[in-house]
Amino acid sequence: MFTQLIIKNFRCFDMLELDNLKLITLIGGRNNTGKSAILESLFLAVGYKNPNIFLALAAGRNGNGILQPTPQRIWNPLFYMFEKNAQFDLMLLRDTGIASTLTMRKISDESVDLDVNTDTVTNILKQGYNPSSLGSYFFSLQYEYTLDGQKSIGKFSFEDKKIKYISLSVPKKEAQLPIVKAIFYKSIYIPDNTTIAEWISRLILDGEKDLILYVLTSFDSRIKDITTIVENAVPYVYVILHDGQKMPITYMGDGINKILQLLLCILTTPKGVVLIDELENGFHYSTYAKVLRVLYQTALQKQCQLFITTHNVDILRESANVMRKLEQLDSVCYQRIDFSQGKRHAYSFSGEELESALDIQLEVR
Incomplete structure (x- = not known):
């Protein structure tokens, strides 16, 4: 069970701390205070290794159901004020005393072939963006996951409009802990x-x-x-x-x-x-x-x-x-x-x- 959640630079939050979480945690507040974003932060913090989670979060915010599969459309909305910050952190504390932190940041992706995404590039240019900055639309998302002092590293990148997950290192402690399953009912x-x-x-x-x-x-x-x-x-x-x-x-x-x-x-x-x-x-x-x-x-x-x-x-x-x-x-x-x-x-x-x-x-x- 999670007893604390700290959110930094995610969605609408520059900083938010939720303490004394219980088995049944109710969340309230006026419209546009970030209630749904809290659920999204938990969903991502637990299931970040699944590449499809990014598409699911984007679809949940896209009323017409049409998604343009680019980092700008899928990943940028995860960051506070979109492009204002290039890193966010989601920290969870369990009732066992074990703490975890998920850090995600934007990095350049030199492996992306823009020719593969001709239709997407054309659509971006039609929106009036400067061709010289086109490369900024194709960046990777690198993560660091720290669990009880041990760190794992990996990244997500787009390949032919699909998200690819690459794990670079996994600490022994992470493999020993039971996986926490999360279901998002929306x-x-x-x-x-x-x-x-x-x-x-x-x-x-x-x-x-x-x-x-x-x-x-x-x-x-x-x-x-x-x-x-x-x-x-x-x-x-x-x-x-x-x-x-x-x-x-x-x-x-x-x-x-x-x-x-x-x-x-x-x-x-x-x-x-x-x-x-x-x-x-x-x-x-x-x-x-x-x-x-x-x-x-x-x-x-x-x-x-x-x-x-x-x-x-x-x-x-x-x-x-x-x-x-x-x-x-x-x-x-x-x-x-x-x-x-x-x-x-x-x-x-x-x-x-x-x-x-x-x-x-x-x-x-």
Whole structure:
């Protein structure tokens, strides 16, 4: 579990420190304070070795879904003020006392052949950029990952519009530590139907079917069973109703599909991290307590750390209530991000402090 996150020169943050992180960490604040960027920093800090993570982060910020695969479009937005800084640092502290720092910086890439990217170069020139500075659009991203004093080095570069990962050194300590798996649940990152079916099949074999059914039936009493059916070599999830009818789970409504997806994310990520952007979306307010109890109870059981952004005071209130009833109020915290005088700050509330602030109707969103 991570207990501290320090962000330097990443996205909208020149410097941000989040302390006293808990198994359930709620993140709030006004629009444009950087809540989603915090989730992105965690996603990158844990999964930085996967070249596709950069494309995923860029896609998550690109509303029309069209990506121009160049360092300028994919990597520059990761840096504070885009080109103002050429290095960012993401520092994490674990509850075991082990600290890690991911440093990424821009370096020139002499191996890039601009002829391979003729279409991209043409598009850049059409936007009015000076041809003499064209080389600055094709740079590599070098990383240094320091774990408990030991450093590994590598880099990412573009080759024919694809990102290539090259590891230059790996410390022994990094290889010995268990890998922390992270899942980012956001509108653009929702697991597809095939992935959901594969997860369901595996969890049924692992003996988790009763829990999945309990959750589904608590949201829709018509459901009797759940199964996967292969059609044209593609697996799909079906629910079986009490009248014997089989129905694709996708026909059961957005709310029940979302709670199933979130539950599966946690069940398949024991001792890992699940990042949830704006949890309240897709749920009626009357279901908040039920949704949160399912997610928090499962996270506690699997020791899966949740980072959840929200604008909703009812989510905060029900989170405190649920964790109080579970006798786990010390396992939740709230990080309120504030933006004033050009700076962003994080104010940390323990579970007790959040509960007290809500009781006196203090504005904490």
